[in-house]
Amino acid sequence: MTALQPFRTGDTPLPDIVILTHKLARDYDMGGEVVRALRGVSLQIRKNEYVAVMGPSGSGKSTFMNLIGCLDTPTAGEYWLNGQKVSDLSDDELARIRNKEIGFVFQTFNLLPRATALHNVELPLIYAGLPARERREHAARALTSVGLGDRMDHRPNELSGGQRQRVAIARALVNEPSILLADEPTGNLDSATSAELMQVFRDLHHGGQTIVMVTHEHDIAAHAARVVTLRDGVIATDQLQAA
């Protein structure tokens, strides 16, 4: 892998760079007192990289993920996704990017409790404007690919934690996003289920998926090819590791 070129303000990212942040900062205003959750994170992630983000609690991992997941907007700095500068897009454009470009997997699954697995996976397709029949076909295929073909009509409370997280992954991937973001995806799972989930991620990575995953656990991070460590809102280390 060639070394990444340093990025300066006014540049545009190279074509194979999926994610590029430049001096990305996020402050939270807590009633007069400013919490500087991120204070200038510059990072480039290539297509089909598998990156683990680590760091102590409160170091800004989730804040970073929310920004690159377009759920939040930075206080300062730039964010480029697939060569498009995202940091100053409108609300609706961000919604479109969340829908088409980003698959987000959360620690707490974030499934709609009243909806079936199938309907949960259909949601992104609804907002993409797909007709009902196609939606159902795509969603069913996505559920089958994570091994839940026989659980489509189950509601989240009728599924195990591991199964719920698989539904969440199917939902994240159903629109074929350019990046899969996972914020502590194994945080609520036991070690056996976590291992299964890591197998799913590995397969996705081998299939060409770009993955960014936050984790506290070193053995989970060991699955990634690159580990970025945050500390106090800045990058402390950024290392490639043998798979």
Added chain:
Amino acid sequence: MPFFEALRLALQMIRAQKLKSVFSTIGVFIGVTFLIGAWSVVNGMNRYMTEKFAGTLVGVNTFHLRRSPNVNFDVQDSVWRSWRRRPRIKFADANAVTKILTVPVVTAWYSEDRGSVEYNGKVAKDITLEGATERYFDIMNLTIGDGRPFTPQESKAGTTVVVLGYDLAHKLFPDVNPIGHSVRIHGIPYRVIGVVERQGNLLGISLDKFVVAPALSPIQREVNPPGVVDALIVKANSEPEMREAMNQTEAIMRSRRHLRPRQDDNFAMETSEGVLDFWNKLSRILYAVGPGLVGIALVVGGIVIMNIMLMAVAERTREIGIRKSLGARRRDILRQFLAEATALATVGAALGIVTGVGLSVLLQAVSPLPASVSPFSIVLGVVVGGGVGVVAGVYPASRAARLDPITALRQE
């Protein structure tokens, strides 16, 4: 999210929370029920008044020359008292008008009071005692079902014969044909010569509890002082001819009473239009008060729905966060909650329409109030109900749409 999707979601939500939905639509439900119900009563009354009531009381192309209007509404005391001081209509007045009118008309004398009728020890109380001349039956469209009306000779001679109303005949003669038998009115016997066909009722009051005897028979003593009638009934062949007859009658009466040009008429000529006038005044009040009451119920209903929707937005903040994280735009969320509020209100309105229609059918069946559902009121019910939903939903829905995804996702 397409509109259809939002609607499907809304109906799903309503089905999932049936009880809550029912309660939240109660205001709209009541408003629309009242709208349909009250409207159908007024509508039914209206039809009834124009088609039946006025015709029954006065007759078509017919006017009644009286001392003062019979059907009146909202009359001031002083006016009332001045009416009481007017001279009454005399036999001579009635004869003069009948003789002098150049328009082809049919006329009859008419007087009435209430009293009892007796047969064989059986007494029927509160019967309308009517003294009339022979053409009365034609003019008022009273068909004789059994027997015959009285002849001009009997009328002129004041023979003690009588024609009975249907209910009265059946009350006094449950199992014999009354024709030929004698009934007593104030002790005086009258021979029954006919029974009028059933007339039904008017606003719940039976139209079949009466007797008609010749105006010059002893019944005159029961209904009026000597030489006086309540009304001279004049029926023309057409509306313009009736107008002409009224003009002539006015002139005749003014000259008979020596009224100077400046003086007002001291008699009344009542037409079915006059009776309708009374109803029009009443219905105008109903049309003014009704929408107010409906409006209040709908405003309350709207506030209830708005509250329910605000609660729903608060409860489902996390759901909104999830949807936004998956690509829902503001307008998608807005549409979802707006559709829900509108669907709620429309369901309430639909239930209200069903109940309102049911109520008016029931009212029609068991009460004397005539009710007739107006199709326009149903359309209005749906539109107004749905409109309340839209108005009540806008604020909660826009609050939901503006939620920040991260904040919403963090909600427990």
